[in-house]
Amino acid sequence: MRATVLVRPKQGILDPQGDAVRESLRHLGFAVGGTRIGRVVDLEVDGGDAAAVRAEVERMCEQLLANPLIESYEIELVG
């Protein structure tokens, strides 16, 4: 089964990378407001049981993929 994890900086956490990209977009003439940058992690996980895979990926997020102090995450399962 494939899983996609979206990791985002939590609201209120300074995201200088997002700010820099927003400024660049504005220089290009795009009217953008808030710009936040996170990361995408695509995973192939053994097992066909969606609930079990989701629980497994949640443990991955808690232990390594996200830092709960500053980041939130979402898990999408595919196939």
Add this chain to the structure above:
Amino acid sequence: MIRPEPRPTIAVVVFPGSNDDRDAAWALRALGADARLVWHAEEALPADTGAVVLPGGFSYGDYLRCGAIARFSPVMRTVAAFAAEGGPVLGICNGFQILCEAGLLPGVLRPNASLSFVCRDVSLRVERSAPPFTSRCEPGQRLVIPVKHGEGCWYAPPELVDELDAAGQIVLRYERGENPNGATADVAGVANDHGNVTGLMPHPEHAVDPMLGSGDGALILASLVDAARERSRTPIPV
């Protein structure tokens, strides 16, 4: 007859991507310690280890988040056990990031607010003057020590910062107007609740000889050497 002071063993952990390990070992040796480089894949520290230093660098290429992967190195289990029994552990720069990711220190290090890598001397104020890291400093003493990092913006939620402040866990602050990275409450160094684990963004190992601009870092590292010596004198309860 005057006996020379014993040279306590201080383990300097080398992660893949560490680059200040040799500077740290050199500085600690110059200040009277027997510094030993310990590869991260080791599961044990030298038997008579009196203190541990996690040096600066870019462990695992800073992939994912700075320090996030290094904290799973085999040696880190031993470092955590050493810290749990009161052993002094100092994390410098990347070492600070690793200790935060490992949950041994509060907060987390984020990219500098300016998004620029900073490499310069900064003025610091000693907020906590106590063993094992700042016993040789006066409270409020001003130190000049260089920083060099891209991700040194220490962050913790405001209520946690207040708690740490009240508990005396803020060890060093950037002086007013000197904050090089946007760190919350100007925090440059923070300790755990027992005070035996500390992380700093500034590099004391690069400031142990006035000929190189400042000798102030020697106050911090010599405090650590004192603590390591003290620990090696005290038998550890089995």
